[in-house]
Amino acid sequence: MSTLTLITAGPYSSIQDKGRTGQQALGVLEGGAMDRDALRIANHLVGNEENAGALELFMGGTRLFVSEPRMVSLAGSTADHAVIRAKNGEETQLPSGQSACLDAGAELFVPPLRHANTVIIAIEGGFDLPPLYGSVATSANAKLGGLDGRLLADGDILPLGPAAALSLAPLMLSDITIFEKSEIIRCVTGPQDVWFTAEAHHLFFTSEWAITPQLNRMGFRLAGPALSHKTSADILSDGIVCGSIQVPGDGQPIIMMRDHQTTGGYTKMATVISADLAPLARMRPGLSLRFRAVSQEEAEVAARQKDDKMQTLLASICPV
Amino acid sequence: MTSAVWLPAGDTGLLLDFCGFASAATDVLPDDDVRLAALRQARSLSACLAEMKEAGKIDGITDLVPGMTSLLIHYDPLLTSAQHLKTQISLLMSSQKNAPSSSGRRWHLPVLYGSDVGPDLEEVARRTGLSPAEVITRHLANELEVAIMGFLPGSGYLTGVDASLSLPRRSAPRTHVPQGSVGIAMGQTTIYPLDSPGGWNLIGKMPVPLFDPARAEPIMFRPGDRVKFFQIDEAEFTRLKQATEGGAMPLSPEMTGQR
Numbered sequence: 001m002s003t004l005t006l007i008t009a010g011p012y013s014s015i016q017d018k019g020r021t022g023q024q025a026l027g028v029l030e031g032g033a034m035d036r037d038a039l040r041i042a043n044h045l046v047g048n049e050e051n052a053g054a055l056e057l058f059m060g061g062t063r064l065f066v067s068e069p070r071m072v073s074l075a076g077s078t079a080d081h082a083v084i085r086a087k088n089g090e091e092t093q094l095p096s097g098q099s100a101c102l103d104a105g106a107e108l109f110v111p112p113l114r115h116a117n118t119v120i121i122a123i124e125g126g127f128d129l130p131p132l133y134g135s136v137a138t139s140a141n142a143k144l145g146g147l148d149g150r151l152l153a154d155g156d157i158l159p160l161g162p163a164a165a166l167s168l169a170p171l172m173l174s175d176i177t178i179f180e181k182s183e184i185i186r187c188v189t190g191p192q193d194v195w196f197t198a199e200a201h202h203l204f205f206t207s208e209w210a211i212t213p214q215l216n217r218m219g220f221r222l223a224g225p226a227l228s229h230k231t232s233a234d235i236l237s238d239g240i241v242c243g244s245i246q247v248p249g250d251g252q253p254i255i256m257m258r259d260h261q262t263t264g265g266y267t268k269m270a271t272v273i274s275a276d277l278a279p280l281a282r283m284r285p286g287l288s289l290r291f292r293a294v295s296q297e298e299a300e301v302a303a304r305q306k307d308d309k310m311q312t313l314l315a316s317i318c319p320v
Numbered sequence: 321m322t323s324a325v326w327l328p329a330g331d332t333g334l335l336l337d338f339c340g341f342a343s344a345a346t347d348v349l350p351d352d353d354v355r356l357a358a359l360r361q362a363r364s365l366s367a368c369l370a371e372m373k374e375a376g377k378i379d380g381i382t383d384l385v386p387g388m389t390s391l392l393i394h395y396d397p398l399l400t401s402a403q404h405l406k407t408q409i410s411l412l413m414s415s416q417k418n419a420p421s422s423s424g425r426r427w428h429l430p431v432l433y434g435s436d437v438g439p440d441l442e443e444v445a446r447r448t449g450l451s452p453a454e455v456i457t458r459h460l461a462n463e464l465e466v467a468i469m470g471f472l473p474g475s476g477y478l479t480g481v482d483a484s485l486s487l488p489r490r491s492a493p494r495t496h497v498p499q500g501s502v503g504i505a506m507g508q509t510t511i512y513p514l515d516s517p518g519g520w521n522l523i524g525k526m527p528v529p530l531f532d533p534a535r536a537e538p539i540m541f542r543p544g545d546r547v548k549f550f551q552i553d554e555a556e557f558t559r560l561k562q563a564t565e566g567g568a569m570p571l572s573p574e575m576t577g578q579r
Contacts, residue, residue, distance in 0.1 A: 021382050021383050021394070022382065022383050023383075023473075023539075024383045024384075024385045024394070024470075025366065025383070025384055025385050025386060025469060025543060026469050026473065026474065026539045026541070026542070027469040027470040027471060027472055027473045027474055027475050027476070027513075027539075028473045028474075028539070029473070030383075132533055132538070141516070142472055142473050142514065143514050144473060144533075149533075187330070188328050188329075188330050188331065189328075190327050190328045190329065190335075191327035191328060191329050191335045191337075192327075236355070236387065236388035236389050236390075237387055237388050237468065237470070237477070238335060238337075238385075238387030238388065238389075238390045238392060239329075239333070239335070239385030239386075239387050239390070239391075239392025239394075240392075241329045241330055241332050241333035241392070241394060242332070243330050243332075244329065244330075261470060261471035261472075262385060262469075262470040262471060263385065263387055263468060263469075263470035263471055264471065268329075271328070271329050271330030271333065272330065273330055273331050274330065274331050274332050274397065275331075296328040296330070296331060296402050297401070297402070297403070299330060299331030299397070300331045300397040300401050300402065302331070303331050303332075303397040303398060304397065304398060307398055
């Protein structure tokens, strides 16, 4: 059996794919890669199906090796990179948006991330793990998926799927601006925007919102002026989508990310549009953002444009 | 149905609120019968759409999540649009026969009450002015309903608890609630499917996990299931716990035929 061994896992590292869908009525959350653009690209760079399971590193500091030669790739940042140390000690850089062959006996190291919150490391063949509801994505809070439903730990040995029959050449993305962050985040107001005062509406769209260190796979907590509710912050529980901006009683928004719970009882001022979720996921604590309102129709158009752009980019992947 | 309101949830979600509550900006809760009617409409439409999705009669719906008075329709904007879905679903609602909102299943669930596994039983008794034995009797009295599920895999909000047991959540949530713990709050009961943090008042424990990935059917409950508890002692708890090892399932629901 071919395996990948994590000498050091790095904090909050996990196996992610596109996530699981269709079971939220039973409380099974979606999960999946925080940066889906990076997941698709990283998998294409090693010849995998684009939503195959890959490593999601939240902070870097990861060191690993494989038991037989495999193509590996890194994606999700405009500047973070990995280092491959060959058996003879020679070191080469693996930049974001590229793949390379990792030989048996070589090591891949990802230094602590400085630019993006997460990067994806895809391995040719993916992981041979049992899917739950069609996905190997890890949601550690709900103990779902991945390796025993938990985050990865030092010393973990992960079984790899079969490698492609033909050996691949190292590949690269023609343009890595797709991995840029965005300080302007587009959102559609609602579903509970009418619960907020006129002043809260004004503040929401005109203020600068700081990304706080309280940021994980479940949500990003923002800091800024307090948003006031007309009467109450509590509603009868309803469903939540990725990107929902909840505002509890303290008036500080929380953007629900991939491991969001399936239902919740707080008012939601607005929803980040799907095209801006990956650029938002790259925003690190200490940075700030502003919200810009778009209509639901404009958001749908943005989703289609984003997909067109991604298709063009994937088609432009070429040998290094 | 006349008061149903469409609300946007970005470009991947459409919320249909059946009693106008989510859009009304009021902290006055709707009457119980209005709420219950909305819940049934949400579940009924959800079942209907799930069936159409399965049969390939409606495109682009990725998930359906009934809420307490609403239905969240998750969709893929590359395959459909909010406008298109609204038109399709409004048409469906105007001609919809009443799809069943209940699952037609009833569970008889064993609970070990009090002592170490129900650390809040004494406090619940004190705050409700009842004896611990009376709290148990009243908790056993009613047949409950899995109103909606969440927020963890397999967990559900069970409504219909005797009104005298209605208490708020604990002011300071526990950081660790063991799997199987039976909690009450806000006139509802929940059973923790996993070890997790939680703020409900814990009065007992159920030996059979609500969620076990090793089982053929990992999740026990379906929205609309009926639940009746019965009291067991420690020996029976241990026996049932052992009977769940290796993904075995010692309980099965009774089919009531009532939909």
